[in-house]
Amino acid sequence: MRKRAILVGYDGAAMAVSLWGAFSARLGIPYVPQSAKLILAACVSFAIGIFALYRLQVYHIVLRYFDLRTVTRIFSGAAIAAIAWVILVYLMQERILISGLPSFVPRSVAFIYCGFLFLMLFMGRYVMALLLSGAARVPPPSPHARFNIVIYGANAAGISLANSVRMTPQYRLVAFVDDDPALRGQILAGLPIHASYELPQISRAERISEVFLALSSASRSQRLAAINRVTGLNLKAKTIPAPEEIVSGRFTVSDVRPIDVSDLLRRDPVEPIGELIRDAIQDHTILVTGAGGSIGAEICRQVLQGGPRKLVLLDHSEFTLYAIDQSLGEMLDKLPRDTRPDIVPVVGSMLNEALIRSLLREHDVDCIYHAAAYKHVPLLERNEVVGVENNVLGTLILVRAAFEAKLTRFTMISTDKAVRPKSVMGASKRTAELIVQAYADHPACETAFGIVRFGNVLDSSGSVVQRFRKQIAQGGPVTVTHQEITRYFMSIPEATQLVLQASAMARDGEVFVLDMGEPVRIDELARNMVQLSGMSVRDENNPAGDIEIQYVGLRPGEKLYEELFVGEDTLETTHPRIHMAKERFVSLQDLQPHLDELREAIGSGHAGTVRRKLRELIDPEDEIERVAEGVVTPFTRRGTNA
Numbered sequence: 241m242r243k244r245a246i247l248v249g250y251d252g253a254a255m256a257v258s259l260w261g262a263f264s265a266r267l268g269i270p271y272v273p274q275s276a277k278l279i280l281a282a283c284v285s286f287a288i289g290i291f292a293l294y295r296l297q298v299y300h301i302v303l304r305y306f307d308l309r310t311v312t313r314i315f316s317g318a319a320i321a322a323i324a325w326v327i328l329v330y331l332m333q334e335r336i337l338i339s340g341l342p343s344f345v346p347r348s349v350a351f352i353y354c355g356f357l358f359l360m361l362f363m364g365r366y367v368m369a370l371l372l373s374g375a376a377r378v379p380p381p382s383p384h385a386r387f388n389i390v391i392y393g394a395n396a397a398g399i400s401l402a403n404s405v406r407m408t409p410q411y412r413l414v415a416f417v418d419d420d421p422a423l424r425g426q427i428l429a430g431l432p433i434h435a436s437y438e439l440p441q442i443s444r445a446e447r448i449s450e451v452f453l454a455l456s457s458a459s460r461s462q463r464l465a466a467i468n469r470v471t472g473l474n475l476k477a478k479t480i481p482a483p484e485e486i487v488s489g490r491f492t493v494s495d496v497r498p499i500d501v502s503d504l505l506r507r508d509p510v511e512p513i514g515e516l517i518r519d520a521i522q523d524h525t526i527l528v529t530g531a532g533g534s535i536g537a538e539i540c541r542q543v544l545q546g547g548p549r550k551l552v553l554l555d556h557s558e559f560t561l562y563a564i565d566q567s568l569g570e571m572l573d574k575l576p577r578d579t580r581p582d583i584v585p586v587v588g589s590m591l592n593e594a595l596i597r598s599l600l601r602e603h604d605v606d607c608i609y610h611a612a613a614y615k616h617v618p619l620l621e622r623n624e625v626v627g628v629e630n631n632v633l634g635t636l637i638l639v640r641a642a643f644e645a646k647l648t649r650f651t652m653i654s655t656d657k658a659v660r661p662k663s664v665m666g667a668s669k670r671t672a673e674l675i676v677q678a679y680a681d682h683p684a685c686e687t688a689f690g691i692v693r694f695g696n697v698l699d700s701s702g703s704v705v706q707r708f709r710k711q712i713a714q715g716g717p718v719t720v721t722h723q724e725i726t727r728y729f730m731s732i733p734e735a736t737q738l739v740l741q742a743s744a745m746a747r748d749g750e751v752f753v754l755d756m757g758e759p760v761r762i763d764e765l766a767r768n769m770v771q772l773s774g775m776s777v778r779d780e781n782n783p784a785g786d787i788e789i790q791y792v793g794l795r796p797g798e799k800l801y802e803e804l805f806v807g808e809d810t811l812e813t814t815h816p817r818i819h820m821a822k823e824r825f826v827s828l829q830d831l832q833p834h835l836d837e838l839r840e841a842i843g844s845g846h847a848g849t850v851r852r853k854l855r856e857l858i859d860p861e862d863e864i865e866r867v868a869e870g871v872v873t874p875f876t877r878r879g880t881n882a
Contacts, residue, residue, distance in 0.1 A: 244299045247299055247365075248290060251289070251290060251293060251364075252286055252290065254361055255282075255285075255286045255289055255321060255357060256282070256286065257356075258353055258357040258360055259325070259353050259356075259357075260273075261352075261356050262349045262350075262352035262353035262356055266348055266352060277332050278329065278332075278345075281325060281329050281332060284324070285321055285322075285324040285325035285328055286321065288321060288324040289318070289320060289321025289357075292320040292321065293313075293314075293361075296313040296316055297313070298310075298313050298314060298317055301313075314358060314362050314365070317361065318354055318361055319354055321354075321357060322350050322351075322353050322354035322357065323350075325353065326347075326350040386409070386410055386412045387410060387411055387449040387450060388412050388446050388447055388448050388449055389405065389411050389413055389414065389448065389450045389451065389452055390413075390414055390415055390416070390442060390443075390446075390448055390450075390451050390452070391413065391415075391416050391417070391451075391452050391454055392416075392417045392418070392436070392439075392451050392453045392454065392455065392466055393416070393417075393418060393454030393455045393458070394416045394420070394428050394433045395418075397480055398416060399428065399429050401452060401454050401496070402428075402429045402431070403429070405452075413431060414442065415433070415434055415446075416428050416429075416431055416432070416433045416434065417433070417434050417438070417439055417442070418433055418436065419435075419436045419466070436466070439469060439470070439473065440473055443475060448475060449475075449476065450475065450477070451475050451476070451478070452479070452480070453466055453467070453470070453477060453479040453480070455480075471771055476774065478496045479496065480496055512737055512741060513741055513815055515744075516740070516744040516814075516815070517546055517740055517741060517744070519744040520546070520607070520740045520741065520743045521543050521546030521547060521548050522546060523547065523548070523549050524548050524549060524606050524607045524648065524649075525548065525549050525550040525552070525605050525607070526543055526550070526551055526552065526606075526607045526608070526609065527552040527554060527599060527600070527603070527605045527607070527608045527609070528540050528551070528552070528553055528608075528609045529554045529555075529590050529608070529609070529610050529612035529638065530554075530610075530611035530612030530613065531553035531554055531555045531564055531585075531611070532555040532557050532559075532560025532561045533555070533611060533700075534697060534700035534732055535611045535653055535697065535732065535735065535736060535739075536564075536612065537560075537563075537564045537567070538732045538733060539611060539739065539740070540553060540568055541567070541568065541571065541736075542733075543609075543740070544571055544572070544583075545571075547581075549581055549582075550581050550582045550603060550604075551568070551581055551582070551583050551584070552584045552599060552605060553583065553584065553585045553586060554586045554588060554590065554599070554612070555588075555612070556587070556588065556589045558587050561585050561587055565583065565585040568583050569583070584603060589634070590612055590635075590638055591629065591630065591633060591634050591637060593637045596637055596638060596641045597645075600641055600642070600645045600647070601645070605645075606649070607647065607648055607649040607650070607651075607743075608647060608649070609651050609653070609739070609743070610635065610650065610652045612630075613630065613631050613634075613653070614626070614627045614631055614665065614668075615655065615665060616665070617657065617663045617665045617666070617796075617797045617798060618796055618797060618798070620663065620664045620665040620668070620797070621663060621664055621665075621795075621797045622796075624664040624847050624850055625842055625845055625846075625850050627665060628664065628671075628842060628854065629842045631665070631668035631672055632668050632671050632672055632675070633839060635652065635672040635675055635676070636672075636835060638650075639652075639675055639679050639689070640679070642687050643679045643682070643687055646686045646687060647687045649687065649688045649690070649743060649744075650676070650687050650689045650690070651689075651690045651691075651692060651739065651742070651746060652672065652673070652676050652691045652692070653692055653739060654673055654692065654693040654694075655669050655693060655694070656693060656694065656695040656728060656756075656803060656804050657669060657799075658670035658672075658673055658693065659802070659804060661858060662797055663796075663799075664797060664854065665797065667854040667857070668854065671838075671857045671858070673691050673693075674826050674831060674857065675835070676689050676690075676691055676749055677689070677825035677826070678825065678826055678827060678828040678831045679749070680748050680749025681748070681749060681827060681828065688747050688748075689746060689749045690742065690743055690745070690747075690749065690752060691746075691749065691750070691751045691752065692738070692739045692742045692752045692754065693752065693753045693804065694728070694730060694738075694739075694753070694804075695727060695728030695756045695802055695804065696728060696730070697729070697730055697735050698729055698730070698731050700732065704727070704762060704765070705765075707719075708765070708769050709769070712769060712770060712773050712787060715786075715787070716778075716786070716789075717788040717789065718766045718769075718770065718787055718789050718790070719790050719791075720763050720766050720789055720790070720791055721762070721791070721792055721793060721794050721795060721798060722762075722791060722794055722800060723763050724763075725761070725762045725794070725801075726759040726761050726800070726801055726802070727759060727760060727762060727802055728756035728757070728759050728802060728804070729756070729757075729760050730756055730757075738818055741815055742754070742815070742818050745813055745814070745815075745818070749825065750820050750821075751820065751823055752819070753804045753810070753818075753819045753820070753821050754818060755817040755818070755819060763789070766789055770787045770789075773787075777789055804821075810822065831857075834853065837853055838854070838857070841853050
């Protein structure tokens with residue numbers, strides 16, 4: 241309140257001085273007001289101007305930050321004050337003496353007044369901002385404690401970052417660097433803009449310690465080129481958050497973080513189709529299974545932002561369920577009260593059929609996002625009975641309950657490991673896909689069943705990225721299974737956003753496959769992570785390196801290369817990064833006897849029988865090895881349903 245009172249007092253004085261100056265400039269002599277009506281009109285126009293500045297929220301602006309919108313608001317306030325004064329004066333028809341003769345007030349006074357007032361309002365705030373910045377700046381402990389830095393990216397984010405850097409004592413901003421040749425030699429925020437190829441010379445001449453990357457809107461290729469250029473000079477590189485991490489548009493030094501593997505793998509953004517998001521979420525009561533997992537938790541967060549009627553969270557882990565419930569509660573507090581949906585956390589297993597049916601009935605659920613599954617490949621190779629029971633029978637219980645309750649939509653999260661599976665985990669997910677498709681094909685089905693298949697997500701629980709980080713922090717070695725092994729990667733937010741859009745397209749058990757981009761060599765990923773950590777790889781070419789990479793061989797159930805499609809035929813959808821797979825399916829009539837046998841094998845706890853039944857359930861036409869082994873499927877191919 242004190243700051244606003246000072247600003248209001250200053251603005252009132254600025255209006256009086258500007259009006260007096262406008263008259264004096266127009267008449268050529270210091271003007272002395274003599275008319276009481278003119279003084280009254282001036283006072284009323286000052287009050288109107290102050291009110292206009294308040295309504296334009298000029299008094300709410302943080303003085304340390306100026307942008308074009310601030311300047312526009314100040315100019316609008318000055319113009320309103322001048323227009324109000326002109327209207328009042330001409331309504332009064334008041335005259336003044338000019339060269340001893342009575343005359344109407346010159347029209348040019350209003351324009352001069354507006355210009356003078358804008359300059360005084362703006363310059364006054366600019367001076368205050370400089371004073372506040374100087375007062376907030378704490379001198380560094382010593383001249384040697386400051387780090388010379390360069391900002392890579394001459395854009396709006398770079399300007400915001402530059403303003404923050406100048407208020408931080410430990411950094412000294414030297415220059416901007418940008419890939420756009422048209423910007424070379426120009427000045428931004430008082431500093432020169434250099435071409436990116438000049439970075440080595442700047443680094444040597446100015447003894448640069450770090451480079452801050454302000455490339456949030458750059459394409460993936462541009463971002464990779466910039467990162468490689470900086471790390472190739474052995475400079476520390478930091479970056480502002482990605483657009484999906486921070487959306488305010490203003491970046492401070494505290495937002496800047498070290499370059500991470502996600503910055504290397506992050507792809508060019510694609511605008512989501514709002515209509516699909518609304519169809520999938522708005523006004524629906526949604527149940528998310530595996531709500532505490534990496535994908536399930538992100539589905540919950542994005543669903544909450546889409547305006548559901550109610551959100552039911554199901555997970556068998558008390559801790560992860562508590563964590564996502566707390567996270568959603570914090571998000572809920574930021575939403576308007578009349579738009580806050582009910583959030584219902586439920587501790588339980590999807591294998592509990594009575595619980596599932598009770599939840600659907602009690603909460604009037606109409607959509608299910610099925611993200612619950614055991615996913616760790618080597619672990620399920622040793623625990624196949626429990627893994628298959630959870631992934632196959634759990635899905636069967638959910639699908640059957642959704643089918644009988646006639647829900648609006650059921651979407652299952654699948655994996656690229658379900659394509660020509662070599663592991664128990666992959667086979668169990670492929671069998672789960674067949675279950676979804678079989679019920680979708682039933683003549684009495686009224687639920688829009690759909691399957692969304694994609695590869696690895698960055699930083700999911702148990703991911704290779706997390707393991708590499710831990711190994712690097714411990715000084716190595718970093719363990720890679722094979723030099724040629726590749727995997728597809730996608731960020732959790734992008735994958736989830738595409739899942740929600742794909743679910744809105746589902747009708748008859750289609751398999752939607754997300755565009756994962758190009759596969760990534762895990763060996764290359766490990767080397768990049770070591771380099772980004774400020775260390776080097778120790779190998780034959782660099783025996784003095786910091787971190788060794790060891791090749792330990794493929795683990796049980798692992799493949800060198802993952803695939804996303806069983807066949808070659810795919811269909812495009814309305815979204816450029818969502819494709820539809822054309823794959824065979826099995827009727828429920830043919831599938832049911834084998835599911836019953838699988839249930840009996842699980843009940844007996846005999847791992848070998850469980851494995852054999854899984855192999856019978858998976859189509860042998862895609863497994864050359866199975867033909868050699870004489871495995872025969874009882875299923876007859878019936879074409880495609882895509």
